[in-house]
Amino acid sequence: MLGAFYLCQRNLITLPLFTAMTALTRLIVLQRKDSDPIVMLYEAGAILLIAVTCWVISRMRPDN
Numbered sequence: 001m002l003g004a005f006y007l008c009q010r011n012l013i014t015l016p017l018f019t020a021m022t023a024l025t026r027l028i029v030l031q032r033k034d035s036d037p038i039v040m041l042y043e044a045g046a047i048l049l050i051a052v053t054c055w056v057i058s059r060m061r062p063d064n
Contacts, residue, residue, distance in 0.1 A: 024043050024046055
């Protein structure tokens with residue numbers, strides 16, 4: 001990612017964040033049905049937080 005930053009002059013931090021959202025989504029889908037519902041809410045909240053972070057980062061990019 002550091003090499004891509006120097007080549008493109010763009011912040012590519014959103015790619016690992018998308019990967020984290022995908023991992024959390026897979027965790028929700030694949031976990032057992034008898035697990036605690038509050039844990040699922042925490043995981044969904046984490047996905048929402050990461051999505052908001054990606055949106056904020058994308059809005060901070062300078063328009064060139």
